[in-house]
Amino acid sequence: MSYALLIDITQCVGCGECRTACQKSHGFPEIEARNLNEKNFTTLEQYGDTWVRRMCRHCNEPACGSVCPVGALEKTKAGPVNYDASKCLGCRYCMLACPFDIPKYEWSSNNPRVRKCTMCYDERTSKGQPTACSEACPAGATLFGKRDELLAEAHRRISENPDNYVHRIYGEKEIGGMSVLFLSSVPFEKLGFKTEIGSEALPQKTWNVLSKLPDVVVTAGAAFSAIYWITHRREEVKRFEESQRNNNSTK
Ligand code: SF4
């Protein structure tokens, strides 16, 4: 059973209840965060009178998962792309690979994890229950359900109100399809969506990232040498970012 979310942008009133419900359900501070971060898995972007939710799209063939050398990010049969912190090596290739810049990293933690919308997998969707954000939406702008039924509903809305909708369901086909679908009356390209990404998954692009790794990482993710390399690469990246931050603060 594959679940999904259908976000009908024409119905969204920008109240932020989805964001608050997500923060509450994960024990995060309830603030009007404008950007995604390790304690905020969904935001609202305003384009004139139109509000657009930003969150993980739970891609059918996730680029984040395809570059992960240890399978810490995997598409589940239920729909969500799930993250297993116990497998994660902290290399952050997932962050480089995601075409939507979604995953964030807990830099300030002693035991950092990659964080993103989970589609409420552990606590809800793995049991067939709706996500916290869809349950909280007072306008019915975020609907939870089976992906094929939500697609049918989206097509029905377009055919019954052809003047009210762009004739495209964003996420139906883009980069192999997603479990977060969008309907809009405003052209998607005017709402910050990537509309030129095509319908093929991104294995080639992710391969470009992978090919920069030593062969041993690609062919034997469990090899100790790979773990050693990745772990030390993480330290190098962290040191580099800290030095960049220090440089910027002294300018
Ligand atoms: S939107 Fe990004 S983080 Fe989410 S599943 Fe797709 S590639 Fe992964």
Ligand code: SF4
């Ligand atoms: S940081 Fe590396 S190991 Fe962890 S989920 Fe991302 S790609 Fe996988």
Ligand code: SF4
């Ligand atoms: S699906 Fe769950 S984790 Fe994702 S934004 Fe909604 S409430 Fe948050």
